[in-house]
Amino acid sequence: MREDGVRNPSCGLTNLGFHCASARYNASEPVLLEDSIRRNEGVLSRDGALIVRTGKFTGRSPKDKHIVREPGSEADIWWDGNREMSPAAFNRLKDDIFSYLADKHVEVQDLVGGADPAYSVNVRLIAEYTWHALFLRHLLRRPDPATLATYVPEYTIVNAPGFRADPERHGCRTDTVVAIDFSQKLILIGGTQYAGENKKSVFTILNHIYPERGVMPMHCSANHAHGDPSDAAIFFGLSGTGKTTLSSDPERILIGDDEHGWSDQGVFNFEGGCYAKTINLSQKAEPEIWHATHHAGTVLENVGYDPVARTLDLADGSLTENTRAAYPLDILNNVSPESRGGTPRHVFLLTCDAYGVTPPIGLLTPEQARALFLLGFTSKVAGTERGVTEPEPTFSTCFGAPFLTRRPEVYAELFEKRIASSGAQVWLLNTGWTGGGTADGKRMPIAVTRALLNAALAGRLDTRKVGVDPVWGMAVPSGVPAEAEGYMNPRSTWSDPAAFDRAAAALRKMLDERLEKLSLANPPYVPA
Structure with missing residues (x-):
């Protein structure tokens, strides 16, 4: 096997029992871009961006994700939310993916998850596709080149899009598979070209290991005020609900757009892109x-x-x-060089309400905040997951159910403690529909959402004179910006008030059923 590039010579692929025709370590972005084009993996845009196609998978395949049931982690895994795989099946999958890659060239990237050095985790990617290496090099954190000669991976991802799994032999659901074995600290991905599986595998790892270190892992974006990292805000939400858009604000400094940790020292980005x-x-x-x-x-x-x-x-x-x-x-021009901020003063739970009955903003009590964090009510936006072609109302526990390895209560308790100790205000922000549902309404205008967000961050919303939303029970503030005045009473935005009442009742029924399933039936903070 030919190996090229800067690397730790005592920590190569053979340590993993992996052999291939050639492996290149830690190629730079220009080299990866050139070779992606040379290998016909994509084309250049007029601006020099790499345009790629991901084939039949244009989103994640959460139903094809598996965790190995093994003694070291078995007791900690939330099995109701994760598909299991036996150790024997995983080892067969490992052997077969390694055999598939044995005569191929692979790209190796030695990267880091976590901007706070006290909590950072080394993650190595072994990729069949060159553009996957470029993708994850963009999205994870790139270590100082001087440290690569001593780099030791804690976890390794092996991604082989051309490999097709055998459900009977490998104990998986289809010929597409994402499998994690915490005992071997190894993630195997096959049968999908969608590069987001790489990044979300890292997020799953950090979701698993950080709670034991006292860090709350979060599916959220984050920013802070210009010149004041202590004035931080975080935005929880599923893909497509506005995390990136709302945190990428020219008036504030971006910490990161998707995955963060909340430690005693404050907020830090998991990623570098x-x-x-x-x-x-x-x-x-x-x-x-x-x-x-x-x-x-x-x-x-x-x-x-x-x-x-x-x-x-x-x-x-x-x-x-x-x-x-x-x-x-x-x-970006407007980004924190340290990818870190202080303890959040504001927490926004982004819900994409496909029913169109939720106010654009509401202030939550700590008790409401914990319950709604557990509920994670939102909508899956078209294309973000395999098979999702229209907005679908859903519950994603802790706003990140596909990436949670531990029971939801573990993350909810961390959330509750962080909110209590910080005194942060928690807001529910509806980036979904208004004036009707998905068939006859429209998405909440970005200008309205941003105006309300900026007002909340600046303390300009009047939380003394509030209304109480009949579905959520949250306080709806007054003194809102002019752009938002016509949206604060959702019922008034519908042309048919009776249709609004039916949609509100349907959402309330959905909430009640989910609350009961979570053993939170008849909570005093949600009015009947």
Whole structure:
């Protein structure tokens, strides 16, 4: 096996029992970009971004994700929320993926998860596709080149998109598989070209190990005020609900757009890049993301383009609504160089209400905040998961159910403690529909959401004179910006009030059933 590139010579692939035709370690972004083009894995945009197609998978495949049931971690795993795989099946899968890659070239990237050195975790990627190496190099944190000669991976991801699993032999659901064995600290991915599986595998690892270290792992974006890292805010939400858009604000400093930890010292980003949705991206409304999408070296997944001029068509959803841009944080103008901030003063739970009955903003009590964090009510947005073609109301526990390895109560208790100790205000922010449901309403205008968000951050919302929302029981503030005045009473935005009442009753019924399942039936903070 030929091995090239800067690496720790005592910690190569053979230590894993892995052999291949050739392996290149820690190639730089320009080299990976050049070779992705040379290997026909993508094409260049007019701006020098790499445009790739991910085949039949244009989103994650959460039902194809498995955790090995083994003695070291078995008691800690939330088995109601995770599919199991036997150790024997995992080892057969490992042997077969290693055999599949034995005559191929692979790219190796030695990377880091976690911007706080006290909690950082070394993660190595072994990738069949060169563009996957570029993607994860953008999205994780890149260690100082001087440290690569002594780098030791704690976890390893082996990604072989061309491999097809055998459900009977490998104990999986389909020929697509994502399998994690915490005893071997190894993640195997096969049968999907969608690069988001790489990044979310790292997030799953950190979701598992951080609670024991006293860190709350969070599926959220984060930013802080200019010149004041202590004035931090975090935004929980599923993909497509606005985490990246709302945290990428020219008036504030971006910490990160998707995955963070909350320690005694404050908030820190898990990643070194952003993974932003680009469908119908507006240069005016989202200038930072638009700029990154048109930047050399950015990876664009399934984005439409003119094949001759290579100009981007960000309105083209013919392949998927889940078009994405992956880019490093350091190309942004408005980003924290340390990827860290203080203890959050504001926490926003982003819900994408497909029923169209939730106010655009509401203030939660600590008890409400814990319950709604556990509920994680939102909608899956088209394309973010395999098979999702229309907005679907759903509950994603702790706003990150597909990535939780431990029981939800573990994360909810961490959340409750952090809110109590920080005194942070917790808001429910509806980025979903208004004036009707998905059939006859419209998405909440970004200008309205951002105006309310900025007012909340600046303390300009009147939380003394409030209404009480009849579905959620939360306090609806007064003194809102002019842009939002016509949206604060959701019922008044519907042309048919009776239809609103039916939709509100349907949502309330859905909430009651979920609360009962979570053993939170008849909570005093949600009015009947």
